[in-house]
Amino acid sequence: MKHWLITQWRIIKAGLQNFVRNATLAVAAVAVMVITLTIVLFSVIANATFNNTVQQITDKIDISMYLKDTVTNDQRNSLIQNLEQLPNVKSVSYVSKDMALSIYEKLNQSQPDLLSAISQTGNPLPASLDIKPRDSNKIQDIKNYLDKPEILALQSDQTSYSGDRKAAIDKISKATYFFREAGIASVIVFAAVSMLIIFNTIRMAIFNRRDEITIMRLLGASSWYIRGPFVVESIIYGVVSAIISLTLCNLLFSVSSSALGASSLGLLDIHYANDYFASHFWLFLTGQMAIGILIGAVSSLIATRRYLKFRTSK
Amino acid sequence: MILLDRVTKVYNRTSTALDRISLHVEPKEFVIIIGKSGAGKSTLLKLLTREEKPTSGKIIVGGLDYDKLKDRDIPLLRRKIGVVFQDFKLLPNKNVFENVAFALEIVGFGNREINHTVPRVLDIVGLKGKEKRMPLELSGGERQRVAIARAIVRQPKILIADEPTGNLDPKHAWDVIKVLEKINRYGTTVILTTHNQEIVNKLKRRVITITDGHVASDRANAEYKQ
Numbered sequence: 328m329k330h331w332l333i334t335q336w337r338i339i340k341a342g343l344q345n346f347v348r349n350a351t352l353a354v355a356a357v358a359v360m361v362i363t364l365t366i367v368l369f370s371v372i373a374n375a376t377f378n379n380t381v382q383q384i385t386d387k388i389d390i391s392m393y394l395k396d397t398v399t400n401d402q403r404n405s406l407i408q409n410l411e412q413l414p415n416v417k418s419v420s421y422v423s424k425d426m427a428l429s430i431y432e433k434l435n436q437s438q439p440d441l442l443s444a445i446s447q448t449g450n451p452l453p454a455s456l457d458i459k460p461r462d463s464n465k466i467q468d469i470k471n472y473l474d475k476p477e478i479l480a481l482q483s484d485q486t487s488y489s490g491d492r493k494a495a496i497d498k499i500s501k502a503t504y505f506f507r508e509a510g511i512a513s514v515i516v517f518a519a520v521s522m523l524i525i526f527n528t529i530r531m532a533i534f535n536r537r538d539e540i541t542i543m544r545l546l547g548a549s550s551w552y553i554r555g556p557f558v559v560e561s562i563i564y565g566v567v568s569a570i571i572s573l574t575l576c577n578l579l580f581s582v583s584s585s586a587l588g589a590s591s592l593g594l595l596d597i598h599y600a601n602d603y604f605a606s607h608f609w610l611f612l613t614g615q616m617a618i619g620i621l622i623g624a625v626s627s628l629i630a631t632r633r634y635l636k637f638r639t640s641k
Numbered sequence: 642m643i644l645l646d647r648v649t650k651v652y653n654r655t656s657t658a659l660d661r662i663s664l665h666v667e668p669k670e671f672v673i674i675i676g677k678s679g680a681g682k683s684t685l686l687k688l689l690t691r692e693e694k695p696t697s698g699k700i701i702v703g704g705l706d707y708d709k710l711k712d713r714d715i716p717l718l719r720r721k722i723g724v725v726f727q728d729f730k731l732l733p734n735k736n737v738f739e740n741v742a743f744a745l746e747i748v749g750f751g752n753r754e755i756n757h758t759v760p761r762v763l764d765i766v767g768l769k770g771k772e773k774r775m776p777l778e779l780s781g782g783e784r785q786r787v788a789i790a791r792a793i794v795r796q797p798k799i800l801i802a803d804e805p806t807g808n809l810d811p812k813h814a815w816d817v818i819k820v821l822e823k824i825n826r827y828g829t830t831v832i833l834t835t836h837n838q839e840i841v842n843k844l845k846r847r848v849i850t851i852t853d854g855h856v857a858s859d860r861a862n863a864e865y866k867q
Contacts, residue, residue, distance in 0.1 A: 330749050337746055348734045542730045545690065546791075547719030548747040637712050641694045 338552065342559025352532050353564065359528045360568035361575070363521035364615050368576055370517045371611075374510040376600040381503040385463045388496055391487040392473055393453040396424070398481050403456075406481065410458060415468050417459040427452040453483045463500040522622055529561050529626040533634075540634040554631040561627040565619025573612050580604050642668040642799065642830045643689065648698030650684050658684040660854040661698070666832065668798075671825045673841055674834045676851035682834045683727070685851070686801050689832075690724055691715050703798055720748050723792035723829075725802040729784045731776040731791075737763065738772035741790045748795060758794060765820055766790045767813070781808040789817060799830045806837055814840065 346353050394403065403421065410419045422430070428450050435441045445451065460466050470488050472478065488496065533540075543553045584601045604611070643666040650659040659681045666672055676682050687693040688700060691707060700707040703721055710718065723744075731740050741759045750758075763769055766786040776784055785808050792800060802821060806814035818840055825831045835841065841848060841864065848863035849856060 333751065334749070345734055536734075539732055539734065542732055543743075543747075544716075545692065545719060545724065545726075545730065546744055546747060547716045548743075549716050552747055637691075637715055638693055641696045 334552065335555075338555035339559050341556035342563065345556055345560045346563045349532075349536075349560075352535065353560075356528050356532050356564050357568050357571065360525050360564055360619060361571045363524050364568055364572040364619065365575060367514070367517050367521050367618075368572060368611060368615065370514045372600050372604055374514050375603050376596055377510055378507060379599050379603075380596055381506060384499060385503055386459075388460065388463045388466070388499070389487075390458045390460070390466065390469060390473070391422075392456045392458065393482055393484040393486070394455060395481060395483045396453070398454075402481060403454075406478070407456065410456070410469075410472070413469060413472060415461050415465045417461045419459075420457045422455045422457060424450050424452055424454045427454065463496065464504050466496065466500070522618075525619075525622045526626040526629075529564070529623060530630040533557055533627060533630040537634045540631060544635065544637075550635050553635060554628065557627045557631050558624050561623030562620050563623075565621075565623035566616055569612065569615035569619045572615060573608070576604065576611075577608075642666055642670070642703060643832075644699070644701040645688075646699040648688065648695045648700060650681075650688060650693060651696045657854055659688075659695075662851075662854070662856055664849065664856065664859075666830060668830055669825065669828050671822070671831045671844070671846045672833070673844065673846050673848045674832065674851060675836070675841060675848060676834075676857075680851045681854040682851055683803065686724075686803055686832070686834065689799075689801060690722060691718060716747075720795070721798055723795060723797035723800040725785075725788050725792045725800075725805045727803040727807065729776075729788040731784055731787055733776055735776075736772065737768060737774050737776075737779070737787050740776070740787055741794050744791045744794050759790075762790045762794045765793075767816060782810070782813055785809060786813075786817070789820060793820065793824050793829075796824070796827070797829060800824060800832070802831065802833045804834055804836065806835060806840065811839075818844065 398406075407419050407421065410416050428445070431445065431452060432442060458469060460469060466488055470486065473482070473486055540553055580601050583597060643664065645662055645664040647661045647663055648659055649657065649661055651657050662681075662685070674682050674685065684693065688695055689702060691710065695707075702718070705714075705718055732743060735743060738759055741762060742755045745755050745758065760769070760772070763772060766789050768783065768786055768790065771779070771783065774783075776787070779787065785805060789802070789805055792802070800821070805817050805821070809817060814837065821831050821833060822844075845862045845864075847859070847861050850858045
């Protein structure tokens with residue numbers, strides 16, 4: 328047991344020593360890892376921020392169903408209950424005739440003509456149900472339900488999901504769906520490319536020192552005693568890179584939020600990105616470290632393997 | 642201690658480095674191998690350390706039959722043999738002390754033993770005070786002495802020294818030979834390859850001459866004759 332501990336300690340010590348003594352190599356490898364890890368982090372944050380913006384847009388999408396004045400309270404309540412049981416319905420809110428009128432008056436405060444016209448006719452506005460969908464791409468499901476003859480009978484007018492408005496909603500929904508998928512895809516692509524780059528960097532670093540592996544082999548060192556320090560060294564690359572990358576991002580975000588008083592750059596809400604980064608800081612740090620450590624360890628294990636093999640040809 | 646029975650090594654099917662060589666070296670023997678460059682000396686040593694596999698023939702070293710050797714046994718075999726490589730093969734990222742200590746670390750010596758043994762061996766090869774130097778900061782002769790220190794520090798049963806005096810001036814060359822003789826007196830079998838006529842003549846040991854992959858002569862108490 329004691330012997331085992333001494334061996335592990337020597338492996339860790341050798342890894343640390345190699346990291347310090349191969350400073351140029353270490354700096355190059357860490358630089359590459361910092362850049363790739365930062366790009367992945369940025370793509371994750373950008374994706375989340377973008378999704379938030381998209382969410383804000385799709386949250387505004389709803390369908391209004393206009394009720395005939397003859398619809399009773401019971402009919403209305405059972406309709407609301409039935410609607411709420413549809414899988415794609417997030418919420419249903421009831422707007423009474425009086426509420427509709429006061430909303431109308433508020434919206435048209437500056438136009439006395441319209442206001443006086445409406446007060447002369449008594450309240451012509453219908454009561455309505457505002458239905459919010461969970462997924463704006465599947466509004467048609469709700470629409471199909473509303474188009475059933477027994478439900479149509481309760482409606483004073485077409486739902487708001489028709490004509491130009493329908494076309495606009497469909498277009499927005501399709502676009503947001505596309506952007507969401509594209510965002511996830513780009514995060515995956517960035518992550519995959521980064522892993523390859525990091526793997527290659529470590530492979531090159533070990534290739535440069537393949538002679539050392541051969542020498543240790545000739546002296547009779549066991550496989551783990553030879554590759555252990557390389558694995559430790561690569562893990563240090565991962566940890567150091569994650570810390571530098573996170574520090575850089577932190578700095579960048581604090582500078583950007585103070586420099587850009589304005590809150591958004593096109594579709595990217597800087598404030599949201601900042602908050603998102605701050606609230607997920609520890610998750611990002613552990614995530615980056617885990618990725619760095621994992622890729623470092625796995626790449627060095629793979630990269631050392633070929634130099635550890637014994638000559639088998641006769 | 643070392644037995645080679647009709648050992649042949651062919652590289653790329655065309656060049657035969659060793660052709661049915663048979664040798665027997667007793668324990669505690671001191672054997673000098675001479676021969677021109679390309680005669681097959683280095684191949685012979687590489688076969689002994691299992692750096693290369695023989696194309697045919699049998700090799701038994703210290704009771705280990707190389708035919709039956711599994712990959713995981715190779716490190717154990719190499720720990721029993723000390724080798725002074727012609728090109729030193731020092732670890733560039735380790736200083737003098739660490740290079741020598743490495744040989745002990747891999748066989749599981751404790752720190753106290755290492756701190757006790759390594760300075761003594763460095764003293765023997767005349768490198769006292771240079772423990773912290775990195776290999777790149779040493780002269781050729783000094784590097785060679787680090788390589789010798791590393792090979793003898795484990796007090797191996799067999800010591801293979803491939804041209805260990807190649808880079809040394811006559812005085813230091815003799816110091817090295819004295820170290821080899823000393824370690825031989827303590828019971829280590831020594832196999833030395835050299836081009837140095839004077840050393841061969843003064844040592845008066847068994848001399849094996851290899852020419853074109855064959856044993857051309859094998860004489861006890863011999864003088865240099867090629």
